[in-house]
Every structure is written in structure tokens, then in C-alpha cells.
């Protein structure tokens with residue numbers, strides 16, 4: 001298993017549960033990268049990615065490059081015009097429902113597994129079953145109702161709230177919002193990195209190995225694979241690439257050019273006010289940012305920055321939303337450093353889950369965009385089933401790697 005983020009660790013757990021012998025390799029400790037810095041939402045309702053028809057309506061304001069929801073780097077967009085065009089081309093009504101259906105299957109399986117594993121991994125105390133509140137400062141009623149209807153089509157429950165309803169739910173926040181939509185089947189955790197670590201500890205307890213090393217290359221050898229690490233090699237029958245935003249590089253020497261971009265995002269923690277406790281993550285719909293109560297404090301996470309994965313940080317987007325967050329929650333000084341991560345995203349915003357087209361035993365499990373913390377377990381369960389020659393627990397056709405690589 002290459003990568004010890006939520007996707008890699010989950011895949012290893014699911015493979016081990018099927019009796020396969022597994023080694024997870026990562027240069028860092030489990031859950032130290034993207035799976036550490038996210039908003040910790042285990043979302044029942046994230047079936048509509050960023051590139052839906054609504055994107056066209058919002059495009060004029062995004063083009064200004066000042067909106068907190070989306071910043072984009074012009075030279076990057078020109079150099080990656082192919083990705084941008086395919087991303088926009090997916091934002092059609094005809095492509096929205098099939099993708100939502102595919103994601104609903106992946107998410108449904110993932111939620112069940114999280115709820116089971118988090119207890120078995122002795123991290124159940126980290127999970128809150130308080131839902132996730134999306135909230136509008138202005139008249140968001142039509143948007144809330146439209147989202148509720150879209151979710152209801154897939155049996156996903158939500159509740160539209162007015163100002164009083166929001167105050168009853170979150171009595172300690174400043175009443176900044178007029179309309180809310182509570183995703184009532186969504187859960188959240190107080191430390192996503194700690195949850196991945198707990199899953200990795202559970203895996204080790206079940207006989208899986210976790211090894212810390214840089215992965216340099218993968219080479220087909222006989223009917224298996226040689227994984228070249230720094231100063232060591234491992235041979236395996238199957239290799240799963242679950243390297244999140246780093247996944248495409250390792251595949252290039254094998255002739256696969258995967259159109260994987262990164263939707264970068266930032267977070268910063270703030271000292272919470274114990275007398276004004278936040279009970280669940282809030283998504284501020286106008287500012288396109290999130291506030292989540294975490295072990296380290298209130299975590300404010302930013303919207304999307306479309307640029308190269310390793311380009312220097314630009315904190316402007318995060319800085320723009322912190323005052324907006326303060327107008328909702330009373331919190332104190334910043335805690336620790338600001339963090340930057342990269343959501344790994346394919347043009348249709350669906351992950352790749354399946355075998356590489358030209359290489360037996362090479363499995364691809366990445367591209368989980370904004371919902372990889374949620375969807376790691378389902379992704380892993382599908383890959384482990386496919387390796388074992390079983391039917392995956394949900395329909396994986398839409399996630400086939402062959403839609404982008406041959």
C-alpha cells in the first residue's frame with residue numbers, strides 16, 4: 001500500500017480484513033498530510049462536487065480572483081488548460097446526476113465503515129454525530145431548498161432552518177445567519193490526523209505492517225511488483241497507489257499521464273472560548289469557508305486555490321475569511337502555524353478506483369478531492385474487494401481509471 005493517508009490506511013484495513021498480507025509505506029507517519037489538515041467532516045451529503053452547473057453562474061465572480069471560494073493562478077491555468085476545460089466541461093446538468101449517484105454509493109459505504117471502524121479503533125470519542133450546518137447570511141432559502149431536494153433524491157436527510165432554528169441548534173454562535181441547512185446524517189471528528197493514526201494502529205493490531213520510507217519507483221517484475229524505497233526494496237503481488245496529491249508522479253514512468261490537479265486549501269486554529277462552544281462544523285456559504293471545533297482549537301479552513309501543488313503559499317484567501325469567522329464565533333488568538341494542503345482532483349471530480357489499464361496488480365486509489373477523509377473507507381473496501389476477485393460494495397463503473405488513462 002503506497003500512502004498512509006485516509007485512503008491508503010483504509011485500503012490496507014479492508015485488504016487485511018480479507019486475509020491479505022499488507023504493508024503500508026509512507027515517508028511520514030500515518031495521517032500527516034492532506035488527511036491531517038482537512039475539516040474533519042464525514043459527510044453524508046457531498047454528492048455535488050464543485051463543477052456542477054452552479055459553477056457557471058458563479059464563474060464571473062470567480063474570474064475576478066478575489067472571491068474566497070476560488071482563487072486561481074493564471075499561468076497555472078494556461079499551462080493546465082486541458083484540465084481546466086475538462087473540469088468545466090463536466091459542469092453540465094447531464095453529467096451531474098450520474099456523478100451524484102456514483103458518489104452517493106461511495107459515501108454510503110464509507111459512512112457505514114467509518115462508524116464501525118472508529119469504535120473498533122478506540123477513537124469513537126473523537127466522532128460527533130451532530131451533523132454539519134451550511135449557513136447563509138443573506139436570503140439563501142432557495143439555495144438551501146434546492147440542495148435539500150438534490151440530497152433527498154438519494155435518500156440523504158437534511159433540515160432547512162431559519163434564524164431561530166439555527167440559534168436553537170448552535171446557541172453559542174453570534175446570530176449571523178438567516179438560513180441554514182443541517183446535513184443531519186453527517187458526522188465529524190475532532191482530529192482527522194489522530195483518526196487516521198488510530199486506524200493505522202488498529203491495522204497493526206490486525207497484523208498489517210506500517211513502514212516509514214520514501215517511495216522512489218515501482219517496477220513491474222514477473223507477475224508482481226518491485227517497490228523501490230530509499231535504501232530498500234519490497235516485492236509484492238499487488239501495489240495500490242494511494243498517494244493522494246502525489247499519485248500521478250509515480251505512474252508517469254509507466255506511461256500513464258494522469259490529469260490530476262490540486263485544489264489547495266489552508267487552515268488555521270484559534271483558541272476557543274470555552275463558554276461559547278461550537279457544537280458542529282459550520283460551512284459559511286457566503287464566504288465558502290468552514291469552522292470546525294477541533295482538539296487544537298477552532299479550525300478555520302479556506303476555499304479552493306487552483307495552482308501547482310508545491311507553489312509557494314498564499315494566505316490571502318485564509319486571511320480574508322478569518323474576520324468573517326469571528327463574526328460568527330467568539331475565539332481568541334491563533335494557535336500554531338497556518339497549514340496548507342492539496343485536495344487531489346481529476347477533471348470530473350470523481351476518484352480513480354480500480355486497476356491500471358495496462359498493468360495487472362497495479363491498483364489506483366486517489367483523486368478523492370474534497371471528500372477523501374469521508375470516502376477513504378469506501379475507496380479501500382472497493383479496491384480490496386477487486387483485488388480479492390469479489391464484487392465491490394457499490395457500483396464503481398464511474399470511478400474506472402480507464403476514463404482518463406489507457
Ligand SMILES: Cc1cc2nc3c(=O)[nH]c(=O)nc-3n(C[C@H](O)[C@H](O)[C@H](O)COP(=O)(O)OP(=O)(O)OC[C@H]3O[C@@H](n4cnc5c(N)ncnc54)[C@H](O)[C@@H]3O)c2cc1C
Pocket residue numbers: 002003004005006007008025026027028030031032033034035036037038039040041042043213214215216242243244245246263264265266267301302341342343344365366367368369370371372373374375376
Ligand atoms: C482544506 C481542506 C479541507 C478538507 N475537508 C475535508 C472534510 O471535511 N472531509 C473530507 O472528507 N475531506 C476533506 N478534505 C479532503 C481530504 O482531506 C482529502 O481528499 C484526503 O485527505 C485525501 O487522502 P489521501 O489518503 O488520498 O491523501 P493524503 O492524506 O495526502 O495521503 C497521501 C500520503 O502519501 C504520502 N506520500 C506521497 N508521496 C510519497 C512518496 N514518494 N513516498 C512516501 N510517501 C509518499 C504522503 O506523505 C501522504 O501521507 C479537505 C481537504 C482540504 C485541503
